[in-house]
Amino acid sequence: MFDNNINNYVLKVELAKCFGNLGTVYLAQHRPTRQHVAVKKFLVEDLKNDITYVMDEAKHLREFDHPNILSYHTAFVHNLDLYFVLPLMCYGSCRDTMSNYFEVGFPEPILVCILRDILQGLVYLHWKGYIHRSIRASHVFLNETRAVLGGFRVCTSFLGEGKRIRNLHELPPHSVKSLNWLAPEVLAQNLTGYTEKSDVYSLAMTAYELANGVEPYSNIMATLILAEKLKRGVYLPMLLDATTIPSEDTQPNEADTPWRQIYGAKQFSDALHNFAEKCSERDPKNRPNSSALLSHPVFKQVAHTNIREQLALHCIQTVDFDSIQDSDINLTDSFSQMRMDAGGSFEWDFDES
Numbered sequence: 526m527f528d529n530n531i532n533n534y535v536l537k538v539e540l541a542k543c544f545g546n547l548g549t550v551y552l553a554q555h556r557p558t559r560q561h562v563a564v565k566k567f568l569v570e571d572l573k574n575d576i577t578y579v580m581d582e583a584k585h586l587r588e589f590d591h592p593n594i595l596s597y598h599t600a601f602v603h604n605l606d607l608y609f610v611l612p613l614m615c616y617g618s619c620r621d622t623m624s625n626y627f628e629v630g631f632p633e634p635i636l637v638c639i640l641r642d643i644l645q646g647l648v649y650l651h652w653k654g655y656i657h658r659s660i661r662a663s664h665v666f667l668n669e670t671r672a673v674l675g676g677f678r679v680c681t682s683f684l685g686e687g688k689r690i691r692n693l694h695e696l697p698p699h700s701v702k703s704l705n706w707l708a709p710e711v712l713a714q715n716l717t718g719y720t721e722k723s724d725v726y727s728l729a730m731t732a733y734e735l736a737n738g739v740e741p742y743s744n745i746m747a748t749l750i751l752a753e754k755l756k757r758g759v760y761l762p763m764l765l766d767a768t769t770i771p772s773e774d775t776q777p778n779e780a781d782t783p784w785r786q787i788y789g790a791k792q793f794s795d796a797l798h799n800f801a802e803k804c805s806e807r808d809p810k811n812r813p814n815s816s817a818l819l820s821h822p823v824f825k826q827v828a829h830t831n832i833r834e835q836l837a838l839h840c841i842q843t844v845d846f847d848s849i850q851d852s853d854i855n856l857t858d859s860f861s862q863m864r865m866d867a868g869g870s871f872e873w874d875f876d877e878s
Contacts, residue, residue, distance in 0.1 A: 527555055527610050529601035534564060547571050561846040565609040582678045593646035595675035614666035615843045622667055623738050629787050630738040633797060635835045637827045640732055642672035647815040651721040654684045658697040660727035661706045662734045669843055670833050692718030705742045706730040709754040709807050722809040729804030733762040764798055766791040796823035
């Protein structure tokens with residue numbers, strides 16, 4: 526349905542830079558079908574040696590076919606530019622949505638819907654013999670109905686030379702950027718190696734990020750994060766709510782009062798706490814696999830709802846993209862015009878590096 530003629534795509538507005546500012550993401554409209562899409566544009570000469578990561582991601586996405594895994598419609602080269610045409614994620618990434626609407630984390634029903642969708646994508650991915658290795662909020666996108674897992678640039682396969690490899694050992698490329706989410710066994714770099722259960726640990730770190738509105742280990746230096754994960758440190762990420770925030774009587778600190786009040790007013794269910802704790806077990810032997818987690822009791826609360834319904838409860842609706850015209854938008858004021866019903870500035874981060 527989507528062709529490789531760049532003249533058939535109207536690039537309406539620049540949404541973001543991606544891949545270390547080497548690429549640009551546009552809101553675009555396909556003229557023949559009138560459908561809105563996202564178009565990633567790279568100047569091939571700028572990519573140099575990094576082009577292999579871009580093409581590897583495209584190769585992986587072509588091999589997957591699942592509603593909770595990002596796909597792309599087509600890819601082509603025009604002059605010296607490389608284009609990818611992808612489905613438009615109308616809410617951007619989960620990190621974008623938090624920045625716009627839920628600065629201290631998603632409400633539990635939305636959070637659990639997102640976790641359910643990510644998990645369904647992971648079950649499919651692991652069944653296909655792949656491991657993601659870069660799960661985090663900025664790599665989970667939201668369309669009108671569901672969460673979609675992206676960021677497959679460092680995805681790799683357990684299948685090699687006609688057989689399945691039991692364990693992987695190499696550190697993922699660009700691992701520094703994913704340090705906060707990577708499992709201890711991935712960072713250990715020992716003979717034991719790691720399996721797809723490392724993705725489950727990353728899912729736990731993403732759950733903390735989505736629940737709290739901040740990255741896990743956000744206030745710790747990179748070298749200390751490494752020590753904490755490898756040597757059973759004293760700092761453990763957790764869901765911040767009334768049951769986990771120390772009271773001001775036990776730890777008085779006037780500077781902490783605002784966030785104590787914010788997180789102290791929240792109350793996550795015991796099932797969600799249990800889910801996150803099981804997924805973040807340091808020893809992968811004690812960590813459930815993705816298939817087993819689908820039957821976790823936490824998902825009972827969202828058995829009869831979805832992300833669309835939950836966002837609607839917060840008066841968050843999609844933008845009427847047909848009303849956006851090239852002449853009406855420039856980069857400095859576009860997001861004010863694209864503001865959704867819930868208010869707040871609109872940002873869009875497609876960086877999957």
